[in-house]
């Protein structure tokens with residue numbers, strides 16, 4: 359398969375949300391500056407941290423009870439509040455094509471129906487949904503484990519909006535929100551964790567009990583019907599109630615539970631590798647071979663391979679690739695991103711692949727992975 363770019367940029371790189379997607383952005387390719395390609399604290403175990411807050415404008419009903427006129431007025435007030443500030447861009451949902459929405463879903467910007475999205479195109483780590491379940495939902499992401507940084511980012515946007523907008527709040531309940539669980543601070547943290555050693559050693563249930571005992575939630579990133587081997591090792595650990603304690607209490611709570619889980623993962627990892635060297639090497643080699651000898655990979659298969667290689671790196675079976683490159687790869691092999699590449703580059707696919715966009719995406723995904731793995735050196739060849 360050969361490729362030549364339709365644009366000036368001839369590297370298979372991170373997709374921005376431009377081109378035929380119908381979303382205007384300053385750059386065609388988001389490149390290395392995108393938040394998920396950056397190194398982060400403890401990024402062997404923690405892929406990323408998300409903080410989000412929800413707010414509603416005073417003097418308007420919640421979105422489920424709004425008239426069309428209210429909806430337009432809220433949207434227009436939010437538009438004015440973001441106008442001309444930093445790198446924020448306001449985009450109405452009616453102006454975004456399906457491929458554009460898919461890219462936004464891939465980047466976790468869009469996770470529910472809403473009237474508009476506002477994105478900070480600095481590093482694309484902060485965004486706002488308008489007229490979804492609540493009038494305003496702000497989210498910020500950070501690579502690795504950093505609840506404080508994620509919280510600061512999201513509150514920076516909140517404070518900027520509070521200078522221009524009046525949010526609904528009461529002394530008794532705090533910020534008023536559509537869902538009871540969000541009343542109070544409106545703040546929720548979610549930490550995406552990679553826990554292969556805990557899962558493979560059969561100790562996952564004890565982690566679930568621990569998380570639940572702290573009134574938090576843990577859920578797999580993939581639904582069970584999507585799981586391919588190692589892709590069942592990714593989990594989101596989240597706070598549940600916004601009513602208990604202050605923002606700082608909520609941050610300290612999730613930070614401490616995640617720290618316990620991450621230490622457990624590292625401890626089990628080293629014991630597991632010492633006690634099961636052949637099993638471990640087999641897991642890694644099979645996945646690596648699948649990556650290098652496949653021609654068409656689904657997203658779930660790709661996640662499984664990336665995860666196995668990540669584990670191999672942690673177990674010192676390989677070198678030549680970093681944790682953050684692997685963490686960024688989880689995003690770079692998503693469908694929306696690859697469709698963007700197909701849209702914006704003139705690839706020459708094999709004849710039987712040409713006829714189907716789904717096959718083109720699978721083919722491209724395999725190539726992106728193989729390119730990313732080019733520098734990998736096996737530290738423990740099988741004798």
Ligand SMILES: Nc1ncnc2c1ncn2[C@@H]1O[C@H](COP(=O)(O)OP(=O)(O)OP(=O)(O)O)[C@@H](O)[C@H]1O
Pocket residue numbers: 405406407408410466469495499546548549550594596
């Ligand atoms: N730490 C994280 N890193 C990357 N993606 C995340 C992280 N936490 C959550 N997400 C993604 O963000 C989106 C919203 O997360 P989640 O499902 O926890 O929220 P929700 O309860 O449905 O809604 P919300 O928190 O927005 O009210 C999902 O697409 C989820 O996969």
